[in-house]
Amino acid sequence: MKILSPEQIREVDLFTIKNEPIPSIDLMERAAQKATDWIISNKMTYSYAIFCGTGNNGGDGLAIARLLSRLPVKIDVFLIKFSDNLSSDAQSNLSRLIEISNVSVYEINNIVEIDFNEINEDGIILDCIFGSGLNRATKGLAKEVIEKINETEQTVISIDIPSGLFANYDSNFRADTGIIEADITLSFQLPKLSFLLPENAKFVGKWEIIDIGLLQEGIDVHDTNYFYTDNSKIKSIVKSRHKFSHKGNFGHALLIAGSYGKMGAAVLASRACLKSGVGLLTSHIPHWGYQIMQNSVPEAMTSIDRSEMFFTEFPALKSYNAIGIGPGLDTKKNSATAFEELLNKVSDQKMVIDADGLNILSQNKFLLVKLPKLSILTPHPKEFERLVGKSKNEMHRLELLQDFCKHYNVITVLKGAHTVVALPDGNCYFNSSGNPGMATAGSGDTLTGIILALLAQGYSEKDAALTGVYIHGLAGDHALLTESEESLIASDIISNIGSAFKSLHH
Numbered sequence: 001m002k003i004l005s006p007e008q009i010r011e012v013d014l015f016t017i018k019n020e021p022i023p024s025i026d027l028m029e030r031a032a033q034k035a036t037d038w039i040i041s042n043k044m045t046y047s048y049a050i051f052c053g054t055g056n057n058g059g060d061g062l063a064i065a066r067l068l069s070r071l072p073v074k075i076d077v078f079l080i081k082f083s084d085n086l087s088s089d090a091q092s093n094l095s096r097l098i099e100i101s102n103v104s105v106y107e108i109n110n111i112v113e114i115d116f117n118e119i120n121e122d123g124i125i126l127d128c129i130f131g132s133g134l135n136r137a138t139k140g141l142a143k144e145v146i147e148k149i150n151e152t153e154q155t156v157i158s159i160d161i162p163s164g165l166f167a168n169y170d171s172n173f174r175a176d177t178g179i180i181e182a183d184i185t186l187s188f189q190l191p192k193l194s195f196l197l198p199e200n201a202k203f204v205g206k207w208e209i210i211d212i213g214l215l216q217e218g219i220d221v222h223d224t225n226y227f228y229t230d231n232s233k234i235k236s237i238v239k240s241r242h243k244f245s246h247k248g249n250f251g252h253a254l255l256i257a258g259s260y261g262k263m264g265a266a267v268l269a270s271r272a273c274l275k276s277g278v279g280l281l282t283s284h285i286p287h288w289g290y291q292i293m294q295n296s297v298p299e300a301m302t303s304i305d306r307s308e309m310f311f312t313e314f315p316a317l318k319s320y321n322a323i324g325i326g327p328g329l330d331t332k333k334n335s336a337t338a339f340e341e342l343l344n345k346v347s348d349q350k351m352v353i354d355a356d357g358l359n360i361l362s363q364n365k366f367l368l369v370k371l372p373k374l375s376i377l378t379p380h381p382k383e384f385e386r387l388v389g390k391s392k393n394e395m396h397r398l399e400l401l402q403d404f405c406k407h408y409n410v411i412t413v414l415k416g417a418h419t420v421v422a423l424p425d426g427n428c429y430f431n432s433s434g435n436p437g438m439a440t441a442g443s444g445d446t447l448t449g450i451i452l453a454l455l456a457q458g459y460s461e462k463d464a465a466l467t468g469v470y471i472h473g474l475a476g477d478h479a480l481l482t483e484s485e486e487s488l489i490a491s492d493i494i495s496n497i498g499s500a501f502k503s504l505h506h
Contacts, residue, residue: 001233002219003193003226003430006132006167012189015218025089028056031212032063035159035186038210039064039124040071043157043184047074047123051145052090053130053163054083059090060159061128062097069103077105078114080129082142111144116152125149125156127180129163132192138164138178150181158182162203167192171396179203189214191228196418196430197394225402227429229421231504234470237463238504250279251321251456255449256342258328259335260309263289265328265355265445267296268490272449273324274299275497276471278456282320286310311335314342322350322455326357327445336360343370350455350464352376354448355383362386368408374424374461376451378413380444402426411465413451415444419473421465429466434473435480435488442490447472450497474500 004012017024050065052058058079065077077097086094098105108114119125127149129142138146146164149156161167164179185207187195195204242249253273258266263285270283274297284303285293293302303315312334317323323346329335339360351372353361358379361367365387379387384397388404391397398420405412405422412422418430451468459467478496479488 001190001228001230002222002224003191003196003228004219004222004224006135008222008224009132009167009190011222012214012218016213016215019215019218025092027212028059028089028093029063031188031210032060032067034210034212035060036064036067038186038208039068039126039157043124043155045073045122045124047120048076048126049119049123049154050075050077050126050128051149052077052079052128053142054079054081054086054090055131055133056087056089057128057131057160057163059087059093060131061126062090062093064126064128064159065103066093066097066100069100074120074123075103076119077103078145079105079107080142080145081107081109082140108141108145111141111148114145114148116148119152119154121153123154125152125154127156127158127163127182129180130161132161132167134164134166137176143178146178146180155184156180156182156205158185158204160188161185161192161194165194165200165203167194169194169395171392171399173393173395181205184208186210188212190219193226196228196420197398198416199394201417225426225428227427228432229429229466229470230432234467235504237459237467238501239457239459240505247279250277251453251458252280252282252319253278253452253456254282254284254303254315254317254320254323255327255452256284256311256314256323256325256329257445258283258285258289258293259311259330259332260286260288262328262330263292264442266293268442268445268494269324269327269449269452270297270300272446272494272497273453274449275494276450276453276468277501278453281453282315284311284314307334312338314338317346317349320349320456321458322352322452324352324354324448324452326354327448329356329360331356331359331363336364340364340367340370343367343372346372348372350374350376350461352378352448352451352455354378354444358383358387371408371410373409374411376411376413376455376461376465378415378444378448378451380415384412384414398428402428411461413447413465413469415447419469421462421469423462431469431473433470434476435485437480437483437485437488438473438476438493440489443472443476443493446490446493471497471500471504474503478503
């Protein structure tokens with residue numbers, strides 16, 4: 001799913017209006033009806049306070065108020081007159097609304113004209129002040145109203161985007177006051193880039209996409225560097241198995257992992273790799289971890305390092321289709337030397353690097369130029385910061401991520417609530433699966449194992465990264481059917497990899 005800029009979305013609107021064809025007022029009505037249907041199905045109450053601006057987002061709110069008025073509910077509409085000029089569609093909807101007897105409409109020219117104490121404390125506030133086209137910070141009356149709304153205890157639902165938040169913004173943006181802090185955001189047709197960045201979570205809350213029927217042909221013609229990876233995308237990537245397949249058809253992976261006190265990481269990554277369909281797995285571990293691995297993961301073969309406790313060497317590489325390195329590895333000098341030797345010798349094998357593999361790269365940045373092309377790096381935010389330095393904000397970090405991938409010709413999986421897979425061409429894919437319970441020890445090791453298995457099976461580096469991240473999150477979501485976010489652990493994710501794959505084949 002594409003993530004488009006406000007200007008592109010406006011062009012898609014116009015394309016739909018021209019080619020469906022449909023008058024703009026009817027397209028607004030359709031969007032309002034879809035939003036109303038969602039509200040009735042999910043957040044039905046007996047009192048709504050609807051705050052509308054003078055543009056088309058305000059028009060959406062005025063239309064929603066009229067549609068809700070068919071129900072036995074109390075509706076108060078506050079038209080915030082920060083401008084004397086209403087958009088034509090907003091004016092049309094206002095004219096239709098004021099004829100309805102059970103809706104109270106107040107035109108607000110000063111903040112004192114709103115008695116927030118009179119807004120029903122059990123009701124819902126609908127935010128329709130500004131839409132996605134906003135490109136400057138709020139001020140004056142609009143900002144005052146937004147800040148008063150944020151002080152209330154009511155549930156706030158923003159229509160299309162929280163008022164005051166930019167859909168797209170540059171790295172100089174500073175999230176400050178004057179932005180609605182929504183509990184729920186109903187985004188029309190496509191997500192906005194700002195929804196996917198951690199610093200905006202307090203503004204966006206939980207968000208849903210509302211399909212308002214914009215023509216797909218109008219979306220397809222627009223280029224973008226930003227995408228949202230959903231179930232349909234991954235279903236189109238995941239491969240089916242042939243009846244006469246054997247283990248040799250699904251690759252041989254080499255996992256270099258583990259050290260004294262950190263063998264759990266090697267075990268988790270190995271188990272995840274095997275559960276993700278690899279034909280054969282060899283886990284290269286320090287001598288001390290042999291018994292642990294044999295007892296914990298009997299399906300894995302082992303390659304034993306001459307060191308008792310750390311990684312200092314690696315086996316011949318020619319028989320492996322993909323290499324994973326890093327989980328629980330430690331960063332000892334001998335391990336860093338062995339990692340450099342590995343990079344000097346790795347040829348056309350695909351590679352995924354995580355955890356202490358990334359920390360070794362951060363401590364020895366000259367190694368970055370030795371990475372095989374399209375190597376997959378899987379840092380969490382702090383590991384990424386150690387690789388590239390501090391960022392001013394999330395958008396700046398996204399720019400650093402794109403530059404890093406382009407400069408070193410690698411794929412980077414920046415882990416988080418919407419894990420982003422960044423490619424050397426500048427494209428970034430935000431993931432849609434997963435939950436906060438996955439913020440637990442060993443979760444990243446599990447992801448490494450999944451991606452390694454997909455690489456070994458012949459998936460392209462891009463497809464392995466996208467699919468691995470999605471499967472990882474989906475397995476975590478399946479785990480919540482029996483676990484809570486507090487109780488979920490990495491082993492639960494591994495136990496649900498099978499059900500995640502199974503759901504994609506249906």
